[in-house]
Amino acid sequence: MNYYVCLHQEGISSISKLIHKAHANNYNVVATSINANMLPMDPLPTDPTYPATLLSAVEWNSKMIFMLSDVDVDSPNEKLRQYSKEALLRDITWAEHLQNNGSVMVRLRGPNNDNLADIIKTKAKGNWFVHVPITNPELTTFEHRQDASESDIEQAQAVDPWSWWNNLRFAINHHPKVKVVLELSDSDRPTRENVRRWLGEPIEAIIIPSSLFVRNRNNYYVLLKEWQVIIGHFISVRANIIISTNPNDNAISQYADYAKKLINDNSDTHALNNYENMLEIPLQPLCDNLDSYTYEIFETDPVKYKLYQEAVKQALLDHVSDNEAKRKKIVVMVLGGGRGPLARAVFNAAQLTNSKVRVYIIEKNPSAIRTLSNMVKTLWSKQDVHIFSKDMREFQPPELADILVSELLGSFGDNELSPECLDGALKLLKPNGISIPCKSTSYMNPLMSAVLHNNVSQLTGTVPAFNCGYVALLKNVYHIDEPQALFEFIHPNRAAKVDNTRDMELHFKAVSDCVLNGVGGYFDTQLYKDIVLSINPLTHTPGMFSWFPMFFPIHPHKIKAGDRISFKFRRCVDKEKVWYEWQLTAPELGDVHNVGGKGYNMKLG
Amino acid sequence: MNYYVCLHQEGISSISKLIHKAHANNYNVVATSINANMLPMDPLPTDPTYPATLLSAVEWNSKMIFMLSDVDVDSPNEKLRQYSKEALLRDITWAEHLQNNGSVMVRLRGPNNDNLADIIKTKAKGNWFVHVPITNPELTTFEHRQDASESDIEQAQAVDPWSWWNNLRFAINHHPKVKVVLELSDSDRPTRENVRRWLGEPIEAIIIPSSLFVRNRNNYYVLLKEWQVIIGHFISVRANIIISTNPNDNAISQYADYAKKLINDNSDTHALNNYENMLEIPLQPLCDNLDSYTYEIFETDPVKYKLYQEAVKQALLDHVSDNEAKRKKIVVMVLGGGRGPLARAVFNAAQLTNSKVRVYIIEKNPSAIRTLSNMVKTLWSKQDVHIFSKDMREFQPPELADILVSELLGSFGDNELSPECLDGALKLLKPNGISIPCKSTSYMNPLMSAVLHNNVSQLTGTVPAFNCGYVALLKNVYHIDEPQALFEFIHPNRAAKVDNTRDMELHFKAVSDCVLNGVGGYFDTQLYKDIVLSINPLTHTPGMFSWFPMFFPIHPHKIKAGDRISFKFRRCVDKEKVWYEWQLTAPELGDVHNVGGKGYNMKLG
Structure with a gap:
């Protein structure tokens, strides 16, 4: 999993210098206004801020997030609305010219974004990042206001920027190229519930304003524990990090290092990363034969077969201490033997309990039988083990089982038809026999x-x-x-x-x-x-x-x-x-x- | 572009040892019979040759090409046909079990492969490599036969293994997962035309039998020049290399090194590799505005603008040496200025010929105009240059041009509508003016x-x-x-x-x-x-x-x-x-x- 740490600054003197500075300070990407200037702001088409040749096409695409002009295309004021629309479309045209598959960011200013939605729907060439404050930004102003009443504050707390995003999301018909960039605020920490809900959204990145950092005893910039936890949750759902600061900030490399440490601490790196959020059609091992790749994944589970072994062990102990004589062999049937992991658990359990077992392995996949047969001849040559290439529902056993062991369970328990298979195998079991699982x-x-x-x-x-x-x-x-x-x-x-x-x-x-x-x-x-x-x-x-x-x-x-x-x-x-x-x-x-x-x-x- | 060099051996003692040996001798992949044995050949399903646990799933997929049993599922003998079908299906089941996205190879024995085609069509889970001799394998037997007449040889030459593949290809309805592996033969070198035709086929690899190698003066194994050329052609269309030899051959690392050298010498490594055989919808620069990425690719062509510069230079020389006075400015219009490469060629040509030029750049893409405007203010601040953000067909010039320069050509010449655009721009040109191109x-x-x-x-x-x-x-x-x-x-x-x-x-x-x-x-x-x-x-x-x-x-x-x-x-x-x-x-x-x-x-x- 590759995360990026992005440096966001405005009022810079040159985009290429910003990229150079960001790179030297351990950032992979920069974000800045698309109207970032070498010449004055607000250009006409014929009055350029910078030429396209400033960076290579690859750099425009991979190193830049463009902040579009912070205008209000949904303003109630028609003139302002019209001007805003022109400015935004001009920015988008320029961004599409520079980036053939890049990223633009637009800020939500309130709940009404219908015109913005129309623009996004027709202009989603690259990625759209929708910049949303995690709590109502008005709340931040109360810190400096003497006149705010309790009810003012309560009212502001009721404003929920998530709903701004939610409205927009429906207006753009859940467009898959549109993602959320969440801005944290130093004056207001989101509730746990607020954070949890955002984890269900397509979070591209979180913006950490540099003002969120505090100095620790060693004079290093760090984040408070509470913020670390919040940011950690977002990192765990693969959010990237944008550090927002001003061009004169001298601590930017500390922020980047700190962000990378947070990413390191909070990103899962298990081998199944690639499966996150991916939809797979459930296996149907009853009608399809599993392949070696699938068996291998299951066999590498570090916990499952240990617990199976423990279960068989306890069942053997209970069964032996019953009325049965110690020297009598206990018949264990493994239903769906695969490439042998359950049988291995049974042999281990027998050894640990000093029990004598006769193991029947029933397996309907002829390719798995090949591997099982090899194991019988090599690993298990001294065991009392018998393989049957059969569907368990049709198997005619030479004797009945004391214990049935199976792992026919799917993600939803019964969805790989364990109930039907185990009901069909009931005839294999002695009247006082045990089924694992039960x-x-x-x-x-x-x-x-x-x-x-x-x-x-x-x-x-x-x-x-x-x-x-x-x-x-x-x-x-x-x-x-x-x-x-x-x-x-x-x-x-x-x-x-x-x-x-x-x-x-x-x-x-x-x-x-x-x-x-x-x-x-x-x-x-x-x-x-x-x-x-x-x-x-x-x-x-x-x-x-x-x-x-x-x-x-x-x-x-x-x-x-x-x-x-x-x-x-x-x-x-x-x-x-x-x-x-x-x-x-x-x-x-x-x-x-x-x-x-x-x-x-x-x-x- | 990643090529592989594969070691093919039969009669080996163990697949894992073969992989180990191949790796130690510079091969990436091995090919061997799927019935390669630790135990005797021709297994029943319950009599395994080797267990699936011998290799990891990744290794089965990435390191192994399985040669399916060399049986004749299209034999006229029904019993043989039936046996062959069973053997082949058994092999395929086992291959599908070991490889979830791997590669199996099957050898064509002659022109009739309808039954094989039926099997391939229903069983194309991974890749199918169809093994075809590049010339009729019967020809090789004549070397050792005293009794072969001229007409026997002629008859054999008329047998064309390409037609075996061609019949199969139509029978499997051009299945995209089926590719050709071509086997070279030491006794018969294919004609140039035979090789050329194969280059139009989906060639996965070529098999070089070790007997094709000869020792050079330094006692190294090399290939004759003629074979180098033939193999080089296949490498240039991205064919991989399979070296086929016996398990006792001690020169296998020499073959691998030699194959890698051939690959190195014959594989194009230009930056546009990724576009090979890819279908792109042609650009429509007249109705769509090009983006920076597209301009950038065109601008990096090392030849095109040099030739444009040379053309403008000669046109200027011819025009100036005409009746015009030396001090008079020559008006050059660049039709479709893009990000400036043609204008640059014009300025260079003017400097080289000591000519005075006034350059009008007409460009309809407003984003390109931004970059051009910046260039006028910086690079070209001392030039007599004027930019017009216009469609050339609607442009009203302040004066007429001596020379029009344009690069409106598409891959098929006129397919980006250069005829229509240049006809529309005719009104910009003086009666004796020059159009580049003409x-x-x-x-x-x-x-x-x-x-x-x-x-x-x-x-x-x-x-x-x-x-x-x-x-x-x-x-x-x-x-x-x-x-x-x-x-x-x-x-x-x-x-x-x-x-x-x-x-x-x-x-x-x-x-x-x-x-x-x-x-x-x-x-x-x-x-x-x-x-x-x-x-x-x-x-x-x-x-x-x-x-x-x-x-x-x-x-x-x-x-x-x-x-x-x-x-x-x-x-x-x-x-x-x-x-x-x-x-x-x-x-x-x-x-x-x-x-x-x-x-x-x-x-x-």
Whole structure:
């Protein structure tokens, strides 16, 4: 992940000198007014501020963020409005000339930006950065005003610049090239909730005014702990940093170093970075055979198989100390053996408990069987292990199992059809046998995520995108409320008539105004007794990365603070397939998504 | 451009050892049978040759080319055919398991490959490399046969492995993931024409058998000059190199070093590499304003403006030595001034000839005017220079010009509407005035290019792709015949009634069987007297890169050696636009492409 640290200065004498200075002080990019001057401001087309030949095309594109003229194209004053529009269009023409794929920044001055939206929609050649204060800028003026009453301050606090952005976002129809640059202010620290909500937005960068820095005991410029935490959150969702200061500031290299340290401390650098916010079609291991790449990723999880091993260990101990004799072999069946990680956990557990085990590995993927067969001949040549190239639902065992071990769980628990597979494997298990896992529960919560919404929208040409569920490493996300339990499945399920359909309505509450873009899906599973794997954000198993959450999209829905948000979720089953249907039921009734599994379903065969 | 050098060996003891050995000897990739063995050949699914865990998924994908079993799925013997199909599908399943985006290679054994084509069409997950001998492999056996008659040899020479590939290509419907790997043979060197034709195919790599190497005086392994030239041609179209040898060969590092030297000597490394075979929509500078990036590329051409300067210099000398007095200023108008390169050429020419010039620069792009204005104030502050922000067709000059200088030419000469612009600027020129350029001519020839065809096909979803003309840096191209002159335009055109429509039919001849994919378009222009710019491949101005050729596609058409190929080409004009229509007229009558300019046209306003 490459971040940039950008130096923003106005009133400079030369763009090339600014770039040179920024580079010498450890900045990658500069931001300055597009009318930055060698000659006086406000040029006519024929009265240039600087020639295009000042920098190379690559430099214009990669080193410069252009601040467009700070004019009001939505002014109620027609003359001012007209002048502003001309000035802005002139700036944009010049920016488009200099940058064929660059970045321009425009400042929001208030809630009304319809004319600005019209301009952005027709002129989005490169990237548009929309500059928004993180709290109402008026609040900053009260510091210096004796006459402000409590009610003045309260009124100003009610002005929410997020809503300025939100209006604009709808007016430009969620344009994917438009991103937010958030400006922090030294006079007013945003609330935790304010910050959390912004994390669901497409944040390009945050502007840190140099006035936010304070000197520490060693006379170095640093940020207060509270600011570090806030900025850290934005860095973790890949926001870049813009330091805004004046041309005479001598501490700019300290700011840059400090910003780089913050980036270093707060940016995740795990190997799965590339998957952030990406939408993936969920695996269907029952009808598609997994490839080596997929097995390899799962096998490298540092936590999952340790917990499986621990679960098998405890089950063996419980089972052996039962009425069974110590010398009798315990039959363990691994359902879906893959390239061997579960079997390895079983052998380890047997060794640690001094148990004798006979292991049957059932695997339907003939390519995985090749690797398993090799392991039997080499690594496991002294084990009592038997491989069967079969679908577990059709497997006829030579004997019944004391313990079944499987890892058929998907991101949403049951979405890789573990209930159906394990029900089909029930006949393999002794009446007093154990299933690992023994329970799985899915969870869901409402989410705001402009980035996920854009990613879904981009698929609409090729798939019924709003009727699909996706696997996604959620990053730019605002959790509107906490996850709640949805469906539960118990294994072994010895019910006379097994029913794996489910139907549930869950109710959530919004703390702030926001936009609802869909539902996050998670699961936890009880392997054995108190040994649990979880990807529920509230209880996530530390260090485990085998499963990303799911995301079920809906079309954007404006939500007010205090609104109740309700969702109906159904798990439907017919002879060929299993599918989910989801529907917003409050604050308004939405469409039922994925009716009949037409967008997305899990094949049973 | 990154090439790889691959080591191909069979009968090896272990894949990981092969990779290790290859790496230690300077190879990036290895190729070997997918059934390469630690255990005996021909495994059953349950009898593995090696486990998937032998290499990481990244290594399987990036370090391995799998040779599929050399079986005959198109055998006339049904039993053999059935066995072959099973073996091949088994190999493919295993390859797809190990590589999620890797490369498999299959050898063509003869002209009939319909069953193979069916398999490839349904199983193209990664890349398919089709292994073809560059000449008939039977020819090699004659060396050792006493009994071969002249007619046997002639018959074998008539067998053309290119046609094996060509049949397969049509059977798989030009699948873009299928590429050719050509094997050279030590017993038979291909003709120049054979090599030239292969350059129009999607060549992934060439296989050099180690037996092709000979020892030089210093006892180093080298290739004969003739082979160097042949391989150099393939490298220039980005073919990689596979060295094929046996596991006991001790000279493998010499081969790799030699291959890298050949790559180094024969690979173009100009800055525009990324444009090879890419289709670009031609610029329309008359209705769109160019950006700085585009100007910058043109300005860096090391040849073009030198020739312009030379042309202006000679024109000034001729004009001054006329009846004009030495002290009189010569009026030069630059039509389309851009960011100043033509004006610079004029000032240089004036200085070199000691002439006095007054320069009017006419430019319609207001952003370019900014840079020009800055240049007037700085670089040219002592020159007699005047800038006009105007369309040249509407410009009212304060006086008439002695010399008009323009560079309005596109890749096809007239396709950026230089005829219409210069006709419109005729009123600016004195009756005895000079136009630089004074003539331009377009050229065309028939081309085979599988890569360009695939690139056009990929656009069909979004644009009327076979009715567009494209600008393209032609690389993987076979010139079926030499270019011929098409349309000519003279400037100034003082005809009473100017007609810039054109209509022409040209006739070519095919030397070899091939596939016609479209027409290449080029131009040359006479700037002044004998000073010419050309992108006609036969006369290309050395070192000039401002213009790439054009490509006008047609749907693939099989051509026989000796066929006459005829094309009709029309330049059409109406009030709003100019467009081309093209049509194959022999050996068969094809559709008229781009009727009425519906796919692609040049706007006049």
